[in-house]
Amino acid sequence: MTNLVEGDDNIMQRLVVQFKSSGPKRFKGSRSGGIASRRRRSMAGKKSVQAAEETVGGFHWSTNKLTASTAAMIVLFAVLVRVLVSLGPYSGQGTPPRYGDYEAQRHWMEITLHTPAVEWYRNTAANNLSYWGLDYPPLTAYQSLVHALVVNRSLPESLALFSSRGFESPRSKLLMRWTVMSSDFLVFFPAAVWFVTVYWKRFDGSGREWSAPWLLAVILLNPCLILIDHGHFQYNCISLGLTLGAVAASLSRHDNIASLLFSLAINHKQMSMYFAPAFFSYLLGKCLKHQNWVLQVGKLGIVVVGTFVIVWWPYLYSLEAAKEVLYRLAPFERGLYEDYVANFWCSTSVIIKWKRLFSIGALKLLSMFATVLAVLPACYQQIKAPSDHAFIYCLLNSSFAFYLFSFQVHEKSILLPLLPASLLAQKEPWLFVLLVHSGLLSMFPLLLRDNLLLQYAAILPLFGFIFFSPNGGENSREDYSSVRKKVLLALLFVISFVLHLIYLTLEPPRKYPFLFEALIMFFCFSQFLCLTIWTNIHQFKNATSSSGKKKKNNNKP
Amino acid sequence: MEDLWWIFSVSLCVKLLLIPAYRSTDFEVHRHWLALTSSLPLSRWYLDTSSPWTLDYPPLFGHFSLLLSLPASLIDSTITDLVAGQNYAAPSAVVFLRLSVAITDLLLLAGIHRVTRKLPHPRRRLALALVLWSPALLIVDHIHFQYNGFLLGILLISLSFLVEGWDLAGGVTFAVLICSKHLFMVAAPVYFVYLLRHYCNGDWGRAVSRFLVMGSAVSVVFIATFGPFAYYGQIHQVFRRLFPFGRGLCHAYWAPNFWVFYILLDKILAFLLCKFGFSVRTPEASFTGGLVGDSSSFAVLPQVNPIIALILVLLAMIPCLVKTFLRPRPENIIRWVAYAFTCSFMFGWHVHEKASLHITIPLGIIATNSMEDARHYFLLSIVSCYSMFPLLFESQEYPIKVLLLATYSILMWAGFSSHFRRSGAPEAAKKKNAKSSGSQHVLIGPFASCYLLGLVFTEIWGQFMHPYIFGSRFPFLPLMLVSLYCGIGMMYSWIWQLRQVIACT
Structure with missing residues (x-):
């Protein structure tokens, strides 16, 4: 909150300065309208007029600075868009036997969860590398393991060794x-x-x-x-x-x-x-x-x-x-x-x-x-x-x-x-x-x-x-x-x-x-x-x- | 103009992304109506029982369905098939119906454009964003599936006519609205009194002639809509469908209104009386069974029937009607109409939580009038949107509704605070008797912030702590808590609006 206040106080100051320097006449003369506002912008110094025009907004780009509330709003909106996109299908949805990248990631979780780290990149009885073998560096494997631990808590059958291949459910x-x-x-x-x-x-x-x-x-x-x-x-x-x-x-x-x-x-x-x-x-x-x-x-x-x-x-x-x-x-x-x-x-x-x-x-x-x-x-x-x-x-x-x-x-x-x-x-x-x-x-x-x-x-x-x-x-x-x-x-x-x-x-x-x-x-x-x-x-x-x-x-x- | 389309387009993209989201049985209801109106003659519309989802909107909405069914049958004829189309949810049907909601929202756009076009630029932009990005509207229309957007658009168009002084057009538009969805009828008393006093003014001759003009114009709309059914002798059947009073005082999920307190008081009294040894006949699991159509009864307090509810609504509306009668001024009409909807929401019979949209959308336009309006709108829109959360109960949509509300809240907060900080400064300088410039710029007072924190807690309780502590026992408790908690907020909003109506207008 304090951030926002500071930012806007700044604007007020700039505004005041602007008023003093350019006088109120110009503001009176130009009612809204593209050309007028553009001309006004070029006549007066940029900053203050811009700020005055933009302070209130649908999308609150009010201050040019990133304030806490603006950042929060943008972040939340970006999360929302991601969640909305994620309602859609994923690669290889319902297409056996190979499925797609979703199955690859799920399979890596399965492998990292059930086998020791040394076997992750090796062809073993439990880990058939020809079926979506791990081909990213170890940090990806660790990340898969962390995610596997979380997923395993609520839906263990989706990560069961062997039997979970191609596992798909809404959950x-x-x-x-x-x-x-x-x-x-x-x-x-x-x-x-x-x-x-x-x-x-x-x-x-x-x-x-x-x-x-x-x-x-x-x-x-x-x-x-x-x-x-x-x-x-x-x-x-x-x-x-x-x-x-x-x-x-x-x-x-x-x-x-x-x-x-x-x-x-x-x-x-x-x-x-x-x-x-x-x-x-x-x-x-x-x-x-x-x-x-x-x-x-x-x-x-x-x-x-x-x-x-x-x-x-x-x-x-x-x-x-x-x-x-x-x-x-x-x-x-x-x-x-x-x-x-x-x-x-x-x-x-x-x-x-x-x-x-x-x-x-x-x-x-x-x-x-x-x-x-x-x-x-x-x-x-x-x-x-x-x-x-x-x-x-x-x-x-x-x-x-x-x-x-x-x-x-x-x-x-x-x-x-x-x-x-x-x-x-x-x-x-x-x-x-x-x-x-x-x-x-x-x-x-x-x-x-x-x-x-x-x-x-x-x-x-x-x-x-x-x-x-x-x-x-x-x-x-x-x-x-x-x-x-x-x-x-x-x-x-x-x-x-x-x-x-x-x-x-x-x-x-x-x-x-x-x-x-x-x-x-x-x-x-x-x-x-x-x-x-x-x-x-x-x-x-x-x-x-x-x-x-x-x-x-x-x-x- | 640029803002208008920009805001609408951004929301349109979000609506497109919502197409695959969960949809309620209302989707099948509306799809069935397409099939019903396109395959049966007018005389059978209100008699047909081929599906449980009988037509229970007024005939004009039936005509709207008929209009939609024309492109629908071109795209996929199964959508409009009365038998084969039942529970049809192929991608073609889903995309078509979802898009039809998004496209008919253009009427909402027209309405908000008309009603805000005289506002100064920054206020207009804020009002546009408040209405077009309303999370409650997105939840109800574009996830749950209904057609409130364009109906509210018609309401806004009608209000804009009144505000601009075109009373006849406003009255006719409102009649069209009622003939499309009769729930809007509760604003009719306000409209009636306002038009009577504002339009039919002047000397006797002029007043009577204007009254006749208005009366006949509105009657034409009603006759055109209901006339054919009267001709078939079905008017009783139509009204039985439109007003199913057998449905009980409250919906399965209680709308957060006065009756929540009434029911709870009854429960508490019954419990206490039992404790003190009185014999009380408690009806089994009344009001918590959750069945639509079951008319539960009270143990201690007097029974309620639709007539009592109606009388209460009218009683609550009286101050507003008196004000309208005494000083029918166009600049207050939006507030009065919103107040009328609030009364019906608080005391009406079988109220849906979705009806709070009728309050928030008009109030969004005048939210930038003053700091107090903004404060009230901030709280009301959060409460009203939160009370719709139970509509979306699947885990997939959980983050969506939370994010929608959270984004909107921050948008409101940022928009309002910067707007009033800017416009408030010269005003405060002008008014020497302003209370104190400090409190003027606070959007959320201590009470409101406590209340909103409680809202967050209610949500956390219902989502996480309740299942953790009680498991699957008392499944109705979280919902009841939501109703009760939002009920407090709605009660506050009603009282605030009542005070505003009495004091300011």
Whole structure:
């Protein structure tokens, strides 16, 4: 409460100042109306008028600062949306014998609950690895165990060894959904709130007005993340939440906590490695600026190694055991790509038959080479001149590079580039909305297979409304909306709408049964490619502009 | 305008997401009515007994069902099949009916747009959010399944006509409303007195002619609706269906009104008298059996019948009617109508908890009038929404109803406090005799916050502690507690509104 009061007192003060400086006449003259208010805004100083207009609201974006009540409201609404999406079906619902990701998670709970930790990644009598064998790092296994203990208390038959395979009931669905919900609430939400408060503190004085509640809302209501976690059924919220926490920690100069959290993220899902180059180069770059840089690097190294040792402890008794786990984590035998993922290899495979031309070994090298090449510029920039905004760009670039060029990428991996993009929403609103939109489209076939069309059709516009809310992103919107961008965006939306329609209504020609998937893939891939080139350029631009500013600031005193 | 559509669209997305949620038997009721009205001629509408869910809304709602059945039969003809469609709940039927509720909410949008369009911008936006995001409306219409949204929309349109001084249009719209759902009839006395005094004013000639105009306009609506049934000689049958007085004083789950206290007092008296050795004939498990249609009786206190309930409602309404008669001013009509609904809610016969929507939705519009209104609305809307919690008893919907209410409460709190902090400052400076500027800006006083804390405790007790302590014994106790506790809040709201009606208008 006190927070709110303070925030609004602030507004009152600003208002008073405004009244004094501009006089009451202007306020009298302009009755409500778009043009008038816009003119008024440009005439008077930004802050106070904005505040006066926005103080009362449907969606209370009253203060640009994040107050306790606004944050609570947004968090509750985000939870509500997740719960509503979770009413829908999950992947593989009622489709024996393999089911889907839901069954995989349930099976992991079953295995971790009934077998000792050393057997989790090993083919044994109790653990048949060919049926949804555990292929995520140990932290996922521990998380499964914790959830299994909870679920086991109220519904033991859903986790009984062997007999529970394919167990489905409304009650077990509810329990499983709540394990995701609670993880999301305990990991991703606090991380998002932390990030927004830190980001606000660091970039409040950046000159441009922006609304912290709006940023929190668009981070929390990212439709891709909600649909995959609470519709399709996965626990991305944990690894992404840990990564987000790590970003917030590094922005607030807690580098040790950042390395701890990021190590945990990697240990929850190996896909978090997509961010590793960015974290590595950013932290290294920061350490190198110190006089005692060896000590700094050593500290961080100890934190990372220590975290890994603790997480991997059950498998460190012999090299064999550790290798066993590692092999499970890197399933190279599954091939260069799966389904119709909108990355470089899959998209170009229409012309160049990568899988036929090269052996798996050669493809591994090729993809590694391509990825490293794509990551290099961003990393080089960060090591040379680490800066906060450029770091988030670097996260985006690095994850994009991995998504586009690395070996064995899923459609769902687009969630990783989406995270830093959502963090940049205030600075690059168009980038984020484009990426959400094309990322969601790239997963459309997958989500349609899960029968999540209704949830898809409801949550995409919901996100759009929040994103373009009358008061929320307006400030940033005005700065970034040129006519050309608007036309481009409208064109892209129309194309994607047509693609959705085609995919839903038309039968593909018999000769090319996956024609429409391929169309969607090309469309998304071309956007991803353009976006990543654009963000790479902007990382450098941003770095030079911020360093330029610093120099200016240094000159001033 | 932008706000209007934005707020509506956000709620529409939430409504879409609610499509797979739990739905009550009311879903089958309304589906059956589609089948009934589309497959049977008008003369059979109120005679048909092919399903237990007979048509018990006025004929205009039947026509609405008929209208809906046209697209329904195009989409899936089983929906409108009288026999094969029974208990039909294929995705096509669910999506169609759910969407029909969401789309007919456009009338609510029209109503709220009309009634708030003269308000200053920030107040209008707040009122729009309060009404369109009302959690009680979402729970009743979009989860439980009913069509209150568009009916309330018609009410708001009618009120907006009255507020703007178009009395004839307001009266006719209200007649249409009554012919769609007769529960709205309880506001008729207020409408009658108001129109009599406000519309039929002036010298005698003018008054009489206006009275005749209004009377004939309203009669046309009623004749068009009920005339055909009178022609078939079924008017008695129609009224028997519309007013099933055999249903007993209280619904299975007691609506939180005056009768809760009455029943409890009776129980306590019976218990005490038994203790002191008097022989009291206690009816077996009266009022706790939970069967609709069982008319329980009291052990000690005098029996209640529909006539007594009606007299009590009218008695409670008298101060408001007198005020309306003396000073029929358009700016007060919303408050008076809401008060009339409150009276019927408090003392009516067989009241449903859903009827509190009729109070909260109109009051939401005038909640930003003053700090006191806001305070009252804050409490009332929470109590009214909470009293609907028992409608959704499945664990899947539990978090939804709690989150809906919690989000809405914070929205109200943030919206009201910032609104009144801003607009309150110059006002307080103007009024020198204002009590104290400190208490003016407090949205929740100590009593109210204690009461709301108690509400949370009641919920925790009913959900967690009761099953833990008593197991499956006394299953009616948590529900009774909810009714009783919300009854206190509703009683407060009634008294507050009564005072407001007497003092301010």
